[in-house]
Amino acid sequence: MKHSYFKLNLILGFALAFMLTTTLPIFAQSVVINEFSAANFSVAQEDWIELYNTTGSNIDLSGYYLSDKEDKPTKWMFPAGSIINANDFLLIYASGKNTVIGTEYHTNFKITQTQNSEGVYFADNNGNIIDNNPIDIPNQADNSQGRTTDGAATWSFFLIPTPGKSNTSPAKLAYAETPNIKPASGGYSGSVDVSIEVADPTLSIYYTTNGNAPTTASTLYTAPFTVNATTVVRAIAVSPNTNIPFSFIETNTYLIDEVHSVKVLSIAGNQVDDLLDGDWLKPFGSFELFDENQIKIAETSGEFNEHGNDSWAYPQRGFDFISRDQFGYDYAVKHKIFKTSNRDKFQRLIIKAAANDNYPFSGGGLDPAHIRDAYVHHLAQVGGMELDCRSYEPCVLYLNGEYWGVYEIREKVDDADFTDYYFDQDEYDIDFIQTWGGTWAAYGDFNDWTSLHNFILTNDMADPANYKYVTDRFNVNSLTDYVILNTQIVCKDWLNWNTAWWHGKKDAGVKWRYALWDMDATFGHYVNYTGIPNEDPDANPCDPVQQLMADPEGHLAMLDALLKNEDFHNTYINRYTNYNNSLFSCEVMLSILDSLVARIEPEMQRHVDKWGGSKAGWMGGVNQLRDFIEKRCFYIDEGIADCFELEAAPLMLS
Structure with missing residues (x-):
C-alpha cells in the first residue's frame, strides 16, 4: 500500500508539473468574458473586451472567435499563438483595425452599444458560443459592464473600469430610471x-x-x-x-x-x-x-x-455635432434629413452659419447672400457631377431655448461614415487627403497618391497604355468636374485651400476622386486666397490651366499633363460644353438659386432682427449673386472657345 501510495503521488506530481508548464486547449467556461466597455471616451476611445482565465493553466485561444453579433459569432478569429496566462486577463481592443500591434489585439469590428442588437460573444473554434453578454442597457460615458468579481456569475456596472485588471471597483446595480x-x-x-x-x-x-x-x-x-x-x-x-x-x-x-x-x-x-x-x-x-x-x-x-476658420471670428458661428455612441444615448441622428440623399443615419453633421458668406458679418468683394456654399454643393449634386458634396437642408437654430438664426444642416464629407455609406469604404479602407494651407492625410497615407501623381507627371499621357494605367486608378471625370466647377463659379479659395481628394482600397476599391469643401469665396465674394488673375464674371476659364497658379499639390499640373491625351482633351471640352448647355445655363443656375433662396426668405427678417443688417440688405447680396451668374453665363461659352482655340463657341459634342 505504501508503494502504491508513493506511485500515485509521483504520478500526480508529474501531472501537476505538466499542467503548470504546458499550454492547454480551452474548455467551456475556463475562459470567460470578464468586463467590456463600448463607452470608453475620456482616456482612449477604443472599445475593449477583457477575457479572464479562471484556471491555473495557460490556455491557447488560437482559432477562437470574438464578435459583436450573436448571429455572426465568427467575425474575428484569434491568431495563432494567442495565449491567455493562468489566472490572468487578456485585453482585446474592438477597434475595427483588424490587426495585432505588438501585444495588442485589435478586432475587425467595433461595438455599437446603442444599436439594440449588439453585445460581446466569445465562440470556440467551431463557432459555438462559449460566453456572451448582450447589451440590454448601454453604459454612460467611461463606464463599463463586467462580472461583479472576476469570473462571477452576476454582472454589474462599473463607474471606474479596470481593463486588463481585476474587477475591484464598486459594483453598481443599474442606472436609475430615466424620467418621462x-x-x-x-x-x-x-x-x-x-x-x-x-x-x-x-x-x-x-x-x-x-x-x-x-x-x-x-x-x-x-x-x-x-x-x-x-x-x-x-x-x-x-x-x-x-x-x-x-x-x-x-x-x-x-x-x-x-x-x-x-x-x-x-x-x-x-x-x-x-x-x-x-x-x-x-x-x-x-x-x-x-x-x-x-x-x-x-x-x-x-x-x-x-x-470654421475665418468665420469663427463672426458673432454667428457654426459648429460640428458628433452623436457619440460612447455617451449611451444614440449612435446617430436617425432621419432622412436631405432631399438629395436616402441616407438616414448620421454620426456627424455640420451646422453651418453660411461661413464666409454669412449675412451680415462676412466682408470682401460682393455682399454676402447667406447661401453661396450651399448653392454650389447643391448645384453639383443635382447636376450629377463626379464630386462628393455636402448635402444641404436649411434650418433655424435654438440654443438653450433662445432663437439663434438661420443655419444650414450639412452632411460631412471628410468623414469615414460618408465613404462607408456611399462607397462601402470605412476608415481603415481609405486614403483621404486634404489641403488647407498645409496638406495632410485625414485617413490613411499619401503613398498611393504620390505614386500616381508622379506617374502622371513623368510619363507621356498621350501613350494609351500610360493613360489606361491612370484611368484604372483615377476617376479623371472627377478631376475634370472639379476644375470645371471651380472655374465656372470663379472660385478664389481652392487648390492651396479647401481641396480634398480620396480613394478606397477595400475589395474592388474606389478610384481617386474629389470632394467639395468650403465654396464661399465664389461668384465675386470674399478674399482671393488662391490669387486667380481675374475675379470678375469674364474670368478666363482656362486661367488655372494656363497659369498654374497657387497649386502646391499639383492638381493642375496633372490636368495639364492629361490634356496631352486626345481622349482626355475631348472629354474635358465636351464635359464643360455639356454642363454649359444644361446645368450651367442661366436658366438652370438661376432657377436652382431662386429655389434655395425662397426656402430661407421667410426666415430672414427674424434672422436680421437677431444679428443685424436688414432684409433688404440681404436681398441686395442675393441680387448681386444673381447678376454675377447672369454675366458669367453670357461670357463662358466664348471663353471656352477662345482658350481652347475652337473656331466657334462650343456646341454639345456628345
Missing part, C-alpha cells in the same frame, strides 16, 4: 403644462429650464409647472441607493408660438452657449430636430465643437 417628461417635445400655442414622471417612487427628480444638465443642485420636481415661452426642460432621476447611479438625462424642447417654414434644431447643454460665443470648447449636450410642422423627427446627445 410630458407632453412630447414640439410646437405649442400659448403655454404648456409640463409633468415629469418615474415609476419608482423612491427616486427624486431634478430638472432645469435653462439648457444646463441637471444635478442634485437643480430644482427638485414636486408638481407640474407651466411653460409660457420657448424652453428646454431637462431632467434626471436620483436614487437614495448609492449602488444605483444617476439616470440618463431626458430632454424636451417646447417651441411656444414659434412660426417657421424650415426645420427647427434645438441644442442645449452646459457651455454650448460659450462655444457659440467663440470659446474653444467641446461641450456635451442634447440635439433635437423638428420638421417644418415642429414635430420632433430625431434626437440624441453628443459633442459639439467649433466649425
Whole structure:
C-alpha cells in the first residue's frame, strides 16, 4: 500500500508539473468574458473586451472567435499563438483595425452599444458560443459592464473600469430610471403644462429650464409647472441607493408660438452657449430636430465643437455635432434629413452659419447672400457631377431655448461614415487627403497618391497604355468636374485651400476622386486666397490651366499633363460644353438659386432682427449673386472657345 501510495503521488506530481508548464486547449467556461466597455471616451476611445482565465493553466485561444453579433459569432478569429496566462486577463481592443500591434489585439469590428442588437460573444473554434453578454442597457460615458468579481456569475456596472485588471471597483446595480417628461417635445400655442414622471417612487427628480444638465443642485420636481415661452426642460432621476447611479438625462424642447417654414434644431447643454460665443470648447449636450410642422423627427446627445476658420471670428458661428455612441444615448441622428440623399443615419453633421458668406458679418468683394456654399454643393449634386458634396437642408437654430438664426444642416464629407455609406469604404479602407494651407492625410497615407501623381507627371499621357494605367486608378471625370466647377463659379479659395481628394482600397476599391469643401469665396465674394488673375464674371476659364497658379499639390499640373491625351482633351471640352448647355445655363443656375433662396426668405427678417443688417440688405447680396451668374453665363461659352482655340463657341459634342 505504501508503494502504491508513493506511485500515485509521483504520478500526480508529474501531472501537476505538466499542467503548470504546458499550454492547454480551452474548455467551456475556463475562459470567460470578464468586463467590456463600448463607452470608453475620456482616456482612449477604443472599445475593449477583457477575457479572464479562471484556471491555473495557460490556455491557447488560437482559432477562437470574438464578435459583436450573436448571429455572426465568427467575425474575428484569434491568431495563432494567442495565449491567455493562468489566472490572468487578456485585453482585446474592438477597434475595427483588424490587426495585432505588438501585444495588442485589435478586432475587425467595433461595438455599437446603442444599436439594440449588439453585445460581446466569445465562440470556440467551431463557432459555438462559449460566453456572451448582450447589451440590454448601454453604459454612460467611461463606464463599463463586467462580472461583479472576476469570473462571477452576476454582472454589474462599473463607474471606474479596470481593463486588463481585476474587477475591484464598486459594483453598481443599474442606472436609475430615466424620467418621462410630458407632453412630447414640439410646437405649442400659448403655454404648456409640463409633468415629469418615474415609476419608482423612491427616486427624486431634478430638472432645469435653462439648457444646463441637471444635478442634485437643480430644482427638485414636486408638481407640474407651466411653460409660457420657448424652453428646454431637462431632467434626471436620483436614487437614495448609492449602488444605483444617476439616470440618463431626458430632454424636451417646447417651441411656444414659434412660426417657421424650415426645420427647427434645438441644442442645449452646459457651455454650448460659450462655444457659440467663440470659446474653444467641446461641450456635451442634447440635439433635437423638428420638421417644418415642429414635430420632433430625431434626437440624441453628443459633442459639439467649433466649425470654421475665418468665420469663427463672426458673432454667428457654426459648429460640428458628433452623436457619440460612447455617451449611451444614440449612435446617430436617425432621419432622412436631405432631399438629395436616402441616407438616414448620421454620426456627424455640420451646422453651418453660411461661413464666409454669412449675412451680415462676412466682408470682401460682393455682399454676402447667406447661401453661396450651399448653392454650389447643391448645384453639383443635382447636376450629377463626379464630386462628393455636402448635402444641404436649411434650418433655424435654438440654443438653450433662445432663437439663434438661420443655419444650414450639412452632411460631412471628410468623414469615414460618408465613404462607408456611399462607397462601402470605412476608415481603415481609405486614403483621404486634404489641403488647407498645409496638406495632410485625414485617413490613411499619401503613398498611393504620390505614386500616381508622379506617374502622371513623368510619363507621356498621350501613350494609351500610360493613360489606361491612370484611368484604372483615377476617376479623371472627377478631376475634370472639379476644375470645371471651380472655374465656372470663379472660385478664389481652392487648390492651396479647401481641396480634398480620396480613394478606397477595400475589395474592388474606389478610384481617386474629389470632394467639395468650403465654396464661399465664389461668384465675386470674399478674399482671393488662391490669387486667380481675374475675379470678375469674364474670368478666363482656362486661367488655372494656363497659369498654374497657387497649386502646391499639383492638381493642375496633372490636368495639364492629361490634356496631352486626345481622349482626355475631348472629354474635358465636351464635359464643360455639356454642363454649359444644361446645368450651367442661366436658366438652370438661376432657377436652382431662386429655389434655395425662397426656402430661407421667410426666415430672414427674424434672422436680421437677431444679428443685424436688414432684409433688404440681404436681398441686395442675393441680387448681386444673381447678376454675377447672369454675366458669367453670357461670357463662358466664348471663353471656352477662345482658350481652347475652337473656331466657334462650343456646341454639345456628345
